[in-house]
Amino acid sequence: MNVLPLIKSEMLLVYGELLRRRQALFTYVAYPYIMTFFIIFVGSSVGSLENFEVRVGVNPFLFFIAASFNFLAILGIVDDVLWSPIYDDNIGTLPYVLSSTTPWFLRLLIIPIPRLVLTIILGFTSLVPLFTYFEGVEGFLTSLLLMGLACLAGLLLSTFAIFLACSVSMLMGESWRLLNIVRPLMMILLGIYYPRVLMPFTIRVISYLLPSSHIVDLTLYTLVGGGTPEVLTVLTMLGLGIALAIAYGPLSYGSTKSLEMKKLREGVKT
Amino acid sequence: MSEEAVKVTKLAKKYLTKKRKGLLKSEKLVVEALRGVSFTVNYGEVVGLLGPNGAGKTTTIKILSTLLLPDSGEARVGGFDVVKEASKVRKLIGVMLSVEKGFYGKLTGRENLIYFGSLYGLSGADLRKRVDEVMELVGLSELEAEDKLYEEYSTGMKARLSLARALLKNPPILLLDEPTLGLDPMSARKVRDLVKSLALREGKAVIYTTHNMFEAELVCDRILLIDKGSIVASGTPEELKNKISDIKTVILQVRRGSGNLNAFLSKLAEVAVGDVAMEELGVDYLEIKFNVRSVEESLNKVMRLLTEGGLTTNSFKVVEPTLEDVFIYFTGGKA
Amino acid sequence: MSSFSRARLFMNSARTVFVSYVKAELLRSKGFFLGLISMSAWLAILMLPMTLFRDPRTPADTISTYMFIGIAIFQAYSVSTWDWGWELRDSLFRGVLENVIVSGSSIFVMYVGIIPITISWLMLSLGITYLMLSVLVAPPSLQVADPALFSLGLISLAVVLFAYAMILGSTLISSGTSGAVVEFISWILPIATGGITPLANLPPSMRFIALLTPFSYPAELLRHSLGLASLVLPEEVMLVASVLYPTAFLAFGYFYFKIQLRKLLKEGVKTVSLW
Numbered sequence: 001m002n003v004l005p006l007i008k009s010e011m012l013l014v015y016g017e018l019l020r021r022r023q024a025l026f027t028y029v030a031y032p033y034i035m036t037f038f039i040i041f042v043g044s045s046v047g048s049l050e051n052f053e054v055r056v057g058v059n060p061f062l063f064f065i066a067a068s069f070n071f072l073a074i075l076g077i078v079d080d081v082l083w084s085p086i087y088d089d090n091i092g093t094l095p096y097v098l099s100s101t102t103p104w105f106l107r108l109l110i111i112p113i114p115r116l117v118l119t120i121i122l123g124f125t126s127l128v129p130l131f132t133y134f135e136g137v138e139g140f141l142t143s144l145l146l147m148g149l150a151c152l153a154g155l156l157l158s159t160f161a162i163f164l165a166c167s168v169s170m171l172m173g174e175s176w177r178l179l180n181i182v183r184p185l186m187m188i189l190l191g192i193y194y195p196r197v198l199m200p201f202t203i204r205v206i207s208y209l210l211p212s213s214h215i216v217d218l219t220l221y222t223l224v225g226g227g228t229p230e231v232l233t234v235l236t237m238l239g240l241g242i243a244l245a246i247a248y249g250p251l252s253y254g255s256t257k258s259l260e261m262k263k264l265r266e267g268v269k270t
Numbered sequence: 271m272s273e274e275a276v277k278v279t280k281l282a283k284k285y286l287t288k289k290r291k292g293l294l295k296s297e298k299l300v301v302e303a304l305r306g307v308s309f310t311v312n313y314g315e316v317v318g319l320l321g322p323n324g325a326g327k328t329t330t331i332k333i334l335s336t337l338l339l340p341d342s343g344e345a346r347v348g349g350f351d352v353v354k355e356a357s358k359v360r361k362l363i364g365v366m367l368s369v370e371k372g373f374y375g376k377l378t379g380r381e382n383l384i385y386f387g388s389l390y391g392l393s394g395a396d397l398r399k400r401v402d403e404v405m406e407l408v409g410l411s412e413l414e415a416e417d418k419l420y421e422e423y424s425t426g427m428k429a430r431l432s433l434a435r436a437l438l439k440n441p442p443i444l445l446l447d448e449p450t451l452g453l454d455p456m457s458a459r460k461v462r463d464l465v466k467s468l469a470l471r472e473g474k475a476v477i478y479t480t481h482n483m484f485e486a487e488l489v490c491d492r493i494l495l496i497d498k499g500s501i502v503a504s505g506t507p508e509e510l511k512n513k514i515s516d517i518k519t520v521i522l523q524v525r526r527g528s529g530n531l532n533a534f535l536s537k538l539a540e541v542a543v544g545d546v547a548m549e550e551l552g553v554d555y556l557e558i559k560f561n562v563r564s565v566e567e568s569l570n571k572v573m574r575l576l577t578e579g580g581l582t583t584n585s586f587k588v589v590e591p592t593l594e595d596v597f598i599y600f601t602g603g604k605a
Numbered sequence: 606m607s608s609f610s611r612a613r614l615f616m617n618s619a620r621t622v623f624v625s626y627v628k629a630e631l632l633r634s635k636g637f638f639l640g641l642i643s644m645s646a647w648l649a650i651l652m653l654p655m656t657l658f659r660d661p662r663t664p665a666d667t668i669s670t671y672m673f674i675g676i677a678i679f680q681a682y683s684v685s686t687w688d689w690g691w692e693l694r695d696s697l698f699r700g701v702l703e704n705v706i707v708s709g710s711s712i713f714v715m716y717v718g719i720i721p722i723t724i725s726w727l728m729l730s731l732g733i734t735y736l737m738l739s740v741l742v743a744p745p746s747l748q749v750a751d752p753a754l755f756s757l758g759l760i761s762l763a764v765v766l767f768a769y770a771m772i773l774g775s776t777l778i779s780s781g782t783s784g785a786v787v788e789f790i791s792w793i794l795p796i797a798t799g800g801i802t803p804l805a806n807l808p809p810s811m812r813f814i815a816l817l818t819p820f821s822y823p824a825e826l827l828r829h830s831l832g833l834a835s836l837v838l839p840e841e842v843m844l845v846a847s848v849l850y851p852t853a854f855l856a857f858g859y860f861y862f863k864i865q866l867r868k869l870l871k872e873g874v875k876t877v878s879l880w
Contacts, residue, residue: 005393009385016377027789034792039654045802046671047658055657064654071650092371095337096435099360100389107389177639184646194653261339267285268337270328270367270447 003110006102011114018118028076028118032068032126039064039193056195057224062134064193066223069127070150071192073119074212075183077112077154078161082183084108085169085259086176095268098260105162105256112158116151123147146219153190153215156241159248160211166255170262190216211244274349275443275475276311276334281343283329283499303329305499306343311477313442316469318490319479320597326499327479331447334477335365348443361391364436366446369429369453375421379410379431382420383438390439404434409460426457433461437468444468444476450485462489483593493593497601510596517543518565519595520572521587522558523551529580531556537578541571544599555584561595615714622718641726645733648676649741656742665743673745674833675801676734678762678824680727682800685766686791688723689716690773697778712866716770751830757847758826764851765819768858775865779872800824803834812837819854822847 018024040060043052052060080087088094098104127146131139164182169175188194189207196207196217207213214237221233283304288296304326311317319327332338334347336356345352348362373382383401387393392400405411408430415427423431429449436444446465450458466489468474480486486493487507495503495510503510524531535558538546542560549557562568565588576583591599652672659668692715696702706712738745749755777787795801799815804825807815815821816838826847828834836843 002393005388005397009388012377012381012385013374016374016381020376023786027786030789034789038792038796039651041796042651042672042675042801043655043658045675045806046655046668047660047663049658051660052658060658067654091374092368093373095332095335095367096365096372096386097389099335099337099363099365100386101357101360101391102389177643180643181639181646184643184650188646188650188653193650194657264337264339266338267329267332270332270337270372 003106006107006110007113010107010110011117014114014117028072029122029125031072032065032122035068035071036061036064039068059134062131063223065126065130066146066219067192069122069146070153070216070219071187073122073147073150074154074157074190074192074216075187076118076122077115077151078157079183080115081108081111081158081161082165082179083176084111085165086179089269092270094263095270098263098268104260105253108162108165108252108256109158112155112161116154119147119151119154123150142222145222149215149219149222152238152241153212153219156211156215156245159245159252162252163248163255166252166259170255170259186210189213191220192216195220208240209244211241211248214238214241214244273312274310275313275347276309276477277344277346278310278330278334279308279344280306281308281330281333281345282306282341283326283333283338284341302499304333304340304343307496307499307501308343309494309501309504311475313475314469314473315491316465316476316478316489318486318493319477319496320481320483320486320490320493320593321479321496322481322601324498325481325496327481327496328447329499330496331365331367331445331477331479335363335367335445336360361439362441362443364439364441364444366432366436366444366449368447369432369449369451370425372432372435373420373428376419378417378419379423379427379434380405380416382431383434386435387438392439400438400440404437407437408434408464410434425452426454429453429457429461433464442474444474446476446478448479448481450480450482458485465489483597487593495597495600502600503596507593510593511591514561514591514596514599516565517561517563517591517595517599519559519561519589519591520569521585521589522572522576523555523584523586524558524576525582525584526554526556528582531579531581534575534579534581537575538572541568541575544602561591561599615711615717618711618714619717622715623721626719626722641730641733644680644730645737648680648734649737652676652737653741666746669738669742670745670747670831670833671802672742673731673734673738673747674828674831677731678800678827679795680730680734681762681766682795682820683791684723684727685770686773686787686794688719688726689767689770690777691784691787692716692719693774694777694781697781702778706870716767747831749830750832754826755830757844758823758830761847761851762823762827764855765823768851768855769820771858771862775862779865779869794820798824803828804837805834819850822850 018028040049043049043060049060052063056063085094088097097107123143123146127143128140131143131146133139135142164186165179168178168182172178189196189203189210190213191199191207196204196213199207218234218237221237281304282302285301285303287299287301289299290296307326307330309317319330321327329338333340333345334352336352336359339353347359350358350362352359374385377385380401383404384397387397387401402411405416410416410427410430413427415423418427420428420431429452433446433449436446444465449465450461453461462485465476465478469476469491478486478489480489490507492506493504493510494501503513505513535546535548538558538560541562543563544561546558546560549559551557562572569588655668655672659665693702693712696715702712735745773787773790797811797814798818798820799807799812800820804812804815804821822843825834825836826843829836829843838846
């Protein structure tokens with residue numbers, strides 16, 4: 001099966017749903033700044049920027065713009081996968097998706113790819129300017145590396161996201177409510193805003209099970225370590241992330257099939 | 271390809287639903303949506319599934335379009351089993367399930383068709399060409415609606431776009447679920463004419479569900495009357511009307527308060543076939559409509575009842591049964 | 606119809622809204638419980654990094670108390686934005702609003718009917734926030750030093766937020782503004798209006814802007830009555846401002862609402878997307 005037309009058509013959807021809606025696009029681009037500003041503003045009113053720099057070892061503006069970018073990039077890439085079964089069911093496109101010749105699982109796998117465009121837009125409007133401003137050429141290069149890592153983190157989370165989305169949809173009607181709990185918990189466990197090294201042991205173990213958490217850790221190493229983590233560290237983290245993403249493959253395929261069968265038994269809503 | 275496009279044999283489907291009892295409790299209910307339905311559809315014909323809401327029309331369409339698993343029975347579309355060979359069936363069908371939804375609001379009509387076309391395995395210049403063709407075919411080009419956002423479409427345009435999608439891969443079999451629901455007369459006629467020509471000129475097999483008797487008569491070569499999950503009658507519109515050819519419809523206009531109406535109506539129930547329908551015509555008159563068998567004998571009885579009841583009639587007509595009468599006859603529809 | 610009959614009809618309609626909301630959202634769809642957990646999870650994402658700014662010498666309960674009040678006010682603003690203001694746009698999307706207008710009933714029926722749910726929701730979510738802070742940082746120490754000032758702060762906050770909801774809601778239905786813009790506003794507003802942090806901690810320019818808005822006065826009164834912050838203006842001035850400014854804002858909100866409604870009827874009810 002030729003996947004290029006499928007990727008192109010998903011790109012069309014991304015363009016229509018976000019890029020064409022200037023209000024939504026503007027807000028999306030502004031979000032890293034809003035979140036950074038919010039956290040630093042409130043944080044410095046309960047403590048200080050100096051305390052942060054002593055504890056974490058990095059400029060708080062750079063840390064939080066990178067964290068906010070990471071947060072939004074990963075969420076932007078996988079959110080449409082997470083919401084896809086529910087969204088298509090609600091607007092009435094699910095019958096046509098299921099009765100098409102393209103397997104549903106394949107479509108879900110492809111959804112994140114065009115969304116990388118959003119990551120790149122977000123990176124060039126938030127990460128690159130601030131890093132270049134604070135750290136010059138080295139900052140520019142670091143920001144490109146962080147963008148690449150965020151894209152990888154988002155893609156590696158896809159199989160897990162498919163598994164999650166389909167499982168949640170199978171568990172209950174109005175599954176969007178459960179998804180609205182699972183999404184933020186997943187984002188906490190990734191260790192983006194709160195590094196997992198600070199988490200209690202049990203929570204940390206759960207965090208290790210998420211493919212992208214290792215890439216997020218690599219991002220932190222890059223930030224705190226001044227841009228050059230050790231080769232072994234890099235390879236270990238990449239390897240863990242990729243291996244986990246592949247391991248979730250069969251689970252995600254199985255859950256998609258199970259959800260499809262459930263829908264067919266009950267009747268797809270028209 | 272065999273002549274039989276669709277073959278359904280003893281298809282059955284039950285739904286489990288809940289009936290609320292008070293604020294928090296509910297009781298499980300089993301609804302038999304289909305009770306062993308059997309029929310065939312050939313290439314080049316439009317077969318109508320005619321029935322009221324909840325009769326089983328949409329359930330049938332969903333099973334045939336591989337969107338619902340039946341509990342028992344068999345359905346073959348294009349020679350393939352809808353359960354075991356669903357992926358092969360999907361290559362042969364074009365489906366229209368809902369007039370007003372099923373597209374992405376922030377994409378234009380054209381973009382929506384390109385999107386779904388790619389899901390159907392079409393691509394590149396072929397896809398674009400096909401999109402233009404179907405938009406022309408359904409009349410969206412003449413409305414210059416191709417590049418308007420879907421959320422700005424009127425109901426008529428949405429219906430046309432839905433039909434365009436069903437035609438995208440030029441399927442030999444079309445499954446259309448109430449395709450003119452909510453449309454203005456002009457748009458509805460356009461859709462009906464197109465459907466007829468697709469069957470006649472292109473030899474497509476079309477299953478067309480509707481609860482509009484008038485429309486069924488205009489569009490369908492054959493009609494299957496479905497009620498409470500069973501097919502109660504089938505045939506061409508003429509054949510169906512002939513099934514009750516010994517039944518005629520009597521329409522009386524009676525002046526209000528001119529006699530003993532209740533006594534007349536209770537005795538009329540013994541003469542009439544099926545229920546008696548009554549409608550107010552302004553302040554002074556009532557219209558009473560009912561079916562009778564053995565016309566001459568029945569009419570004599572009706573005249574005698576009118577006289578005994580002391581009722582004054584303004585008009586008295588005897589008409590041939592319509593498809594609506596056929597439907598009411600076979601389903602025992604209430605007045 | 607007499608004013609008393611109108612008022613009775615209004616309250617009966619509001620009670621029906623309340624009962625319908627309880628049945629649909631709380632009991633049948635379990636939205637109450639699940640929505641609260643969701644809100645707490647999102648809040649945790651934002652709260653956790655705060656601990657990284659902490660001075661090790663500052664008592665943890667002081668930090669957690671600041672955080673609790675800030676979060677409480679943020680949640681109150683969120684409730685006003687989403688439960689009240691956005692609710693109108695949501696009704697427009699679902700085609701409910703037109704039916705409400707055609708019925709001849711006041712749109713305020715929907716607001717009033719939802720209020721008891723909103724307050725319960727807010728109280729429970731604050732309870733969860735308190736628990737989370739207690740686990741993650743330290744139990745916030747909430748001691749009301751001045752009950753009268755505290756009560757005035759609460760009342761004037763409620764008035765200001767109701768007025769804001771009327772302005773936001775009516776703007777949304779007459780312009781069909783997207784959810785993305787409203788979300789943007791919901792982030793900026795609490796910060797820019799001095800809701801989250803004590804006014805004394807704000808840079809002078811931001812403090813000036815915050816004092817121009819009616820939002821900062823109730824928030825400042827609440828913080829002061831809990832012993833968390835000194836007032837930046839004399840107490841008498843704060844008291845008068847906390848009564849007059851919200852009242853004027855409410856009146857403005859009401860008239861603005863009426864104007865937007867008239868505009869809606871003149872231009873026709875808009876078709877809006879879900880978000």
